[in-house]
Amino acid sequence: MPNDTDAEGVIRALDKVGVDFSIAKSALIDFLGNAEFTPYPAMSGALLNLLNSRGLKRPVFIDVIVFNYEHSPGEPSPRRVEDVDIGILQAAVLEGFNERYAQQESAFSGLLKPLDVPQPPVPPVQTLAMTAEGTVSVQGGVTLVDTDNPRVEVTAKLITVNSEAAHAMVPQELHRENNGWRFTNGDVRLSVANGEADAGLRPVRAGSLSDDALAWPTVDGTFSGATGAEVRLQSRIRVGYRPVDVKLLVEGPKGFAANSAAQGRIALDPEVLLVPVEVARFFSDAIPVSNISMTGQMALWDQVPIINETTNFRSIDGGTGELRLAERKWDVWPVPDVHGLYTHLGWESPDSIWGRAKVRFRLVNYIDVKTDNVHAAPVAGDGTDDRRLRENNDALSAHPQHISDKRVVKVIFMHRIAPPEAEQVGQALIGNGCVGIAAGASNGADIAHEIGHLITGSQTHTDPQKQPDNVMNHPGPGTTITDEQVGQAREWAKNFADFWAH
Ligand SMILES: [Zn+2]
Numbered sequence: 272m273p274n275d276t277d278a279e280g281v282i283r284a285l286d287k288v289g290v291d292f293s294i295a296k297s298a299l300i301d302f303l304g305n306a307e308f309t310p311y312p313a314m315s316g317a318l319l320n321l322l323n324s325r326g327l328k329r330p331v332f333i334d335v336i337v338f339n340y341e342h343s344p345g346e347p348s349p350r351r352v353e354d355v356d357i358g359i360l361q362a363a364v365l366e367g368f369n370e371r372y373a374q375q376e377s378a379f380s381g382l383l384k385p386l387d388v389p390q391p392p393v394p395p396v397q398t399l400a401m402t403a404e405g406t407v408s409v410q411g412g413v414t415l416v417d418t419d420n421p422r423v424e425v426t427a428k429l430i431t432v433n434s435e436a437a438h439a440m441v442p443q444e445l446h447r448e449n450n451g452w453r454f455t456n457g458d459v460r461l462s463v464a465n466g467e468a469d470a471g472l473r474p475v476r477a478g479s480l481s482d483d484a485l486a487w488p489t490v491d492g493t494f495s496g497a498t499g500a501e502v503r504l505q506s507r508i509r510v511g512y513r514p515v516d517v518k519l520l521v522e523g524p525k526g527f528a529a530n531s532a533a534q535g536r537i538a539l540d541p542e543v544l545l546v547p548v549e550v551a552r553f554f555s556d557a558i559p560v561s562n563i564s565m566t567g568q569m570a571l572w573d574q575v576p577i578i579n580e581t582t583n584f585r586s587i588d589g590g591t592g593e594l595r596l597a598e599r600k601w602d603v604w605p606v607p608d609v610h611g612l613y614t615h616l617g618w619e620s621p622d623s624i625w626g627r628a629k630v631r632f633r634l635v636n637y638i639d640v641k642t643d644n645v646h647a648a649p650v651a652g653d654g655t656d657d658r659r660l661r662e663n664n665d666a667l668s669a670h671p672q673h674i675s676d677k678r679v680v681k682v683i684f685m686h687r688i689a690p691p692e693a694e695q696v697g698q699a700l701i702g703n704g705c706v707g708i709a710a711g712a713s714n715g716a717d718i719a720h721e722i723g724h725l726i727t728g729s730q731t732h733t734d735p736q737k738q739p740d741n742v743m744n745h746p747g748p749g750t751t752i753t754d755e756q757v758g759q760a761r762e763w764a765k766n767f768a769d770f771w772a773h
Contacts, residue, residue: 278303281315289327289384290318294334310337310348317355318364328384331367339363401425401517401535408540413514415540418622419478419631420574423461424489424505425519425533429496432456432523435591442496443521443528447488451582451600456496458522458585458597461486461506466515474569474634476674478511478545478771479538485578485599486519507576507605509633511545512771514538524593543629544764545771547679548572549636551667552710554686558647560710562616563684565637570603571615572622572634577603612750617714624719624742624750625726628760632722635679635770638672648686648711656689657698660707664700677770680725681705687712699724720748726756726763 278300285291292299302311314337340363341348349355361379368382369375376382402425405418431440434456444455461484463470468477470484486506494500508517518534520527539545550568554560569575582600587593607613612623622631642663649659663683667673673681681704688707689695696709697717706721723743724730732745733753740749743756752760 288322289330290333291330293332313349313352316352325383335367336363339366401533413536426503428501431496434524436588445494452487453598455596459486462518462520464516476635479513479515480509510539546632546764546767547635547770548632549679550682551638552684553640553642553663555644555647558686560686563710574605619716621719628757630760630764649690651690656693660688664705683707684710697721716748726760
């Protein structure tokens with residue numbers, strides 16, 4: 272039974288959607304507190320459901336609405352919200368409105384406030400479920416995922432929208448071919464809000480990132496609002512332990528269209544241990560190590576898609592300022608292979624392999640370090656094979672952009688990490704929390720393998736006879752890990768928990 276404070280709250284909520292009263296307020300408070308003998312609690316709940324998204328343009332008395340409702344055929348007097356007949360309720364509001372303002376509105380929809388943006392005169396479109404890659408559970412309305420870089424999918428129903436330029440209703444149209452797509456008479460994106468920082472071109476230290484992520488069809492084809500086509504859209508976001516609010520926004524020529532509906536909250540499952548990674552590229556003028564770049568590393572570690580600004584544009588009508596179309600093409604859209612592994616630049620992403628232990632890596636820093644030739648590609652006769660890598664590790668640790676206040680995994684790319692005859696494509700400096708990787712010999716699971724040496728705290732390898740395809744085999748690291756390695760990885764990854772505590 273609601274008390275007076277609850278009733279006051281209901282009265283305020285009703286007022287916001289354009290429902291007021293002409294009886295004494297004390298009587299209304301009594302009625303709202305009495306669900307057993309009056310229809311007021313049920314009808315106020317139904318009115319709020321009906322009007323929450325769009326209120327009445329001029330207020331109507333609730334006591335008049337209740338009176339009209341109770342005097343409709345059959346004299347219904349509902350006691351529960353679900354017993355309120357929406358058609359009768361709308362008719363009761365319409366009657367109350369016309370009576371109070373001496374109007375002859377014929378339809379309930381004519382009583383509603385105009386929206387801020389032009390809306391097509393179509394029935395409301397259905398909201399279709401949003402799904403996220405790696406979903407493990409839904410708790411308290413938050414979808415928990417086991418990857419910090421989920422692909423998010425949502426279905427939108429295309430509609431027709433008003434175009435000033437065309438003086439007509441025009442269909443939203445989507446066309447996808449391979450990595451390119453075009454949205455005519457609109458655009459669509461996934462809005463990600465309430466993250467700890469904004470997603471940008473550079474990696475950042477935050478876990479959950481707010482973003483305006485591009486969304487595009489999951490399959491090739493042409494989809495048109497002329498036929499009310501439903502199209503499955505996909506996008507990619509970066510999440511941490513703090514939930515982000517994710518919403519599909521569909522634009523018309525001006526402002527958002529009525530099919531901007533689907534939304535959800537997504538966070539990284541707290542069971543997943545996120546490990547921060549700092550990548551440094553050591554290069555010289557003569558040895559540019561040009562296959563290593565910030566965008567490429569974001570794609571490798573975090574499956575961040577790559578789009579070139581020259582293949583990403585929106586065309587605006589000069590006369591009306593309306594959006595005509597958006598046309599785009601991905602340079603890289605990360606897709607798992609048949610084994611479920613993400614690969615970029617020839618390397619399998621460490622997430623793909625250590626993710627089985629619920630350990631994921633996040634690129635939080637990227638540094639280009641210009642050096643001399645021998646530190647980009649060591650030569651023979653300069654001391655031990657790993658001398659230059661160790662010197663680079665020292666230089667990185669002293670670099671002003673290096674993250675020094677918290678523990679991170681350092682990943683150093685050089686053209687090669689040791690003299691040519693040493694044939695080393697990767698090396699872990701276990702005590703330094705650093706791995707060196709030969710950028711000139713990118714190969715499969717090498718990065719995950721070297722990180723495995725940091726995890727096990729040992730330079731020993733697994734036996735391919737006993738563990739075919741294990742990531743710690745040498746030569747030829749595979750892509751699987753044992754239950755023992757799962758335990759080791761989780762113990763090790765706990766050392767980085769502090770990084771995400773703000
Ligand atoms: Zn090894």
